[in-house]
Structure formats: structure tokens, C-alpha cells
Amino acid sequence: MTEDPTDTTTPGWLRTSRDGAVLTVTLDRPDQLNAQTPDTWSALADVWASLDDDVRVVVLRGSGRSFSAGLDRSMFDTGSRTGGGLGELVRLPVEEAQERIRGYQAGFRWLRSPGVVSVAAVQGHAIGAGAQLALACDLRVFTDDAQLRLPEVTLGLVPDLTGTSTLVELVGYARALELCLTGRAVGAAEAQAIGLATAVVPRAELDDAVADLTAALLAPPVGASRAAAALVRSAVRNDVGAQDAAERAAQVQRLHEIVSGP
Template sequence: MTAAEVDGRVRTTRDGAVLTVTLDRPDQLNAQTPATWSALAEVGASLDDDVRVVVVRGAGRSFSAGLDRSLFSTDPSTPGGLGELGAMPAELAQERIRSYQAGFRWLRSPGIVSVAAVQGHAIGAGAQLALACDLRVLTEDASLRLPEAGLGLVPDLTGTSTLTELVGYSRALEICLTGRAVGAAEALATGLANAVVPAAGLDGAVAGLVAAITAAPVGASRETAALVRSAVRNDPEAQDAAERAAQSRRLAELAGT
């Protein structure tokens, strides 16, 4: 097992094919900053082909309470703050946000399966980080909330697409517009969570899920994940073709050709 620190209070630990990424600001409930998103993007860019599973965690009692309070400054001179973004020309502001989104979108990269281990609060950017992952394991006290609309903003860290995929249009719209908290029981019932466990059981549940994922041969696992992801956007004919192509590759590999 190897460990490393990266900027933005993000810590990574590697154990074979499993990379664990930990938000490590427990004294700030793992509040996020542009440095956090840059660090996450750096982790994604550094992945090698041997990584099969990425586990995303938050140190301490909360997964992530969202944006660091300093970012809510309307002063254009505050680096990374909302005021600085708002004062930029639209194209520049959008390019800056694109760089922030890069810290999230890689969690659905081909070749890996990402798992969010969520305890306590996952608010705003924290909820969107959990949503960016393929799978979510929540503790019984966990809740997710997207309060951006109530603050005059929108969820802009890739959260709207993944939320809608998971719970459907009308429920996603209601969750985003009301900004209400979605508790663990509701998350499980609506497909936001894959499992809900007691707080003391989070590590064991995540470890069991990771073991089950990595038990399958790597080629079959990656092809299957790619098929499920493409099913969200493909029409039936295109998806059938993708299945045929993937199975042909698997059969050829098993036959040694």
C-alpha cells in the first residue's frame, strides 16, 4: 500500500488496483476550494491502467459540506471567489468552470469504477462529488443536498446530468429547485444510493463492494461498465451493436486470438 499527499488537502492511497482519494480537511467538514478541484483533476490525469476502482471519501464526520465559505465572497479581488468569477468575461468564466468540472468528470473514466463512501453531510459540491461517482454507499446518517438555486446559483460541477440519470427528470428537478436534503433512506429508495449501512459498517461495506467488483476478470469488468454507461445515451439499436462488438472482443480474448 502506498500513500501520497497532493495539493488542496486531498490525500491518495493506493492498494493494488484500488485507489482511495480522501478529502482531508476534517476541521472544515471537507469544504472544497478551487485547489481541491485542481488536485482531484490531477489525480484523474495520473491514473494508470492498473487502477480498476477509485474510492472517494471524506475524512472526519462529513463527506463534504460543499464550498469553502471564503468562496462566497462577492469581492472580485478574492481569488477563486464567486465575485472573481462574476467579474470575468463570460467565456473566461466558463473556461474556469470547465477546469473545475474536470475534477469531477474523470470519476466516470473508461477503465475504472468509482465508489463514493458518504457519511454525514454531502452538500453542494460535496453532493456533486458523490454523484460524479458510479456507485454510492451511504451511512444511515448521511444526506445529500443541492442548495445552489436558493443561493442564486446553479449546480455546475457535473451534478445535474448524473442526478437526472439516477432519479429521473421530475425528481431531479424538485431536488435541485427546493434544495432540500435527501436522507439515506430516500436515497436508497430512489437509486441515489446503492447501499445504506450503519456508520460503523461503512468501511466494511465499501471493502466488500470493491472486492466484488475486482473479482471479475479485468477485461470483462471494463467492457461491462462501458456498456452500462453507453446504455444511458444509446438507442436500442446502437446499444445492441455495442453489446455485439464487446462480446466479440471478449470471445476473441478468451480464445486467445
């Protein structure tokens, strides 16, 4: 692949760079442990809107010593009437507040959109919104010092950035319930054992491990890769009959495309 020299910084402390079929999205606020705000989520949604069909892998990273420590502290000011914080949300009509959160969720949900596979490179802490951002990705590579935590319930809140559905998909109902209700930290070794982490590596090897995984994801033909990813995603919610039908349809389409050629 030929590296695109374009390295763009967007509002919300988000930096993007493109290397052939790989788009790297970096949370770039290391002095605040990549704490997130609504501007971050809006910028993530804008990345989705700008994707082209040639992008096959999206790598999500955090600069500095942590992936993301979660919400910016200013978001917890319940007296605030502006800036997208909790105070502003509570003063909105219920329907409008829910619609505002739906917009926030869009910055997370696209990471499992058709056509791309997303990989989170997680070092240090992934807390709250940071944990949910890592969970939103298809795959996660952890450093051996990484910790993931969903503390929202301990603060009187709930995970609301797509984290509950992605967590249940990864670890099952009982484990997801326990992690959400206790808010305890999950270290890298446990994360790998229960299916949260695809791989765990020393911090010094994170870049190489992500590069190796990305290369493996790009190795199969693009059509087959995208069709297989779509099948695995649909299997989470389809019943057996529907999933068998989806496999049949996808295979016949693949055979026709192989025979007809590019």
C-alpha cells in the first residue's frame, strides 16, 4: 500500500490518516487521557460520512498513555446549560434529549458498518465512553497493562453509547450484567479470556500487532471478506433458518462473481 501523506486533525481532538485501504482514527488529547466530549462523537460520525468504498479497515487508537479515560469532566456538571453536558440534557424535553443521545450513538455504531472491519488498539485505560468506543469496534488488541471499565452505574447513570448491546454480544448476558452493575475494571488477561480482547501484547509491540492483524484482514479478496463479515454480524441476531438462508444467498452471489470475473 502507498501511504497517503494526508494527516487531518478534526474538531473534537480527532486525527485521521489514510494508508491505502486502512484509515487510522486517533483520539488526540493525550494531556487529558483522550477524554471525550460531544464534539468527539460528532467528529467520529463525520468520519463515517466521509468514508469511501476503498476503505476496508478502520484502526481506532488513542494517543499517549491511555486509550480514553471516558467523558471529559466538564460533562458531569449538572448545572451546565450548554456544551452538551449532562446538565443540558436534563433540561431538554425528554424526546429531544433522547434524540440528542441518538446522535451521540451514531459516532460509535458506524464502526460495525458494512464494508469495513474496525480494530481498536487499546493501551492503558478504556473507561466509560472509552470502553464503549473500544467495544464498538469489531476487534480489540490490548496491551498487557490495559484495563476496561464501565463505571456508569456507580455514578447513577447507565452506559448509553451502544455499550450494552456490544458487550452482551462479546461476553454473554451474565458476564455483561456483572460488569455493568459492578463497574469493576477488567484487566488485559481477563479481557482475552472472556472474549473482550482479540489479542494481548506488550505495549512496545502494540503497533506491530495491529499492523499484522490489519494485513491479515486485508489478505482475502475484498468481496469475500465483506460478505463473510456481513454473515458473522447477522448471525448475532438471526435465527438459524434466517442465517442459513443468508449463507446460501451470499455463497451463490460469490460463485457468480467468481465465474463472471471482475
